[in-house]
Amino acid sequence: MLIGYARVSTEEQNESRQVEALRQKGVEKIFVDKQTGANTNRPEFKQMMEFVREGDTVITESFSRISRSTRDLLKIVDTFKSKRVEFISMKENVDTSTPQGKFMLTIFAALGESDINIRMINQGPDELNIIFGVDNKDFAEAIRVLYNSFVK
Numbered sequence: 001m002l003i004g005y006a007r008v009s010t011e012e013q014n015e016s017r018q019v020e021a022l023r024q025k026g027v028e029k030i031f032v033d034k035q036t037g038a039n040t041n042r043p044e045f046k047q048m049m050e051f052v053r054e055g056d057t058v059i060t061e062s063f064s065r066i067s068r069s070t071r072d073l074l075k076i077v078d079t080f081k082s083k084r085v086e087f088i089s090m091k092e093n094v095d096t097s098t099p100q101g102k103f104m105l106t107i108f109a110a111l112g113e114s115d116i117n118i119r120m121i122n123q124g125p126d127e128l129n130i131i132f133g134v135d136n137k138d139f140a141e142a143i144r145v146l147y148n149s150f151v152k
Contacts, residue, residue: 001056004030005048007065018061021090025059036068054084062091070108077105 004022031048067073095101
């Protein structure tokens with residue numbers, strides 16, 4: 001079964017654009033929360049997590065709709081994996097049923113491993129040399145560019 005999850009941050013915001021995009025993907029059941037993603041007590045999200053079954057696929061408009069941090073996203077995807085549920089994020093074009101989607105999540109996991117690493121990546125190549133233990137500014141710059149191309 002295709003299951004959709006949409007979220008807007010406030011009651012005043014309209015979720016119709018997300019819901020329409022999910023319907024165009026053939027989603028059969030949609031769960032919608034109207035509260036900040038930082039709030040982990042989202043009733044529709046909890047309902048969806050209890051509802052999903054082996055063989056289902058959860059589709060969301062973007063990572064930011066289902067999660068507010070890389071760690072949280074990876075935890076959610078891990079829960080899906082344990083239930084044998086696939087996950088698709090339309091904006092980031094990530095589908096965990098494909099090798100490419102699994103690879104992308106592996107990259108996100110590596111980048112999200114440490115908050116301090118992410119802060120240092122944004123500070124520049126010198127700090128990356130310290131993280132990776134190399135004295136190669138080209139390597140450090142390549143890592144920073146790779147990170148920024150996926151996150152920003």
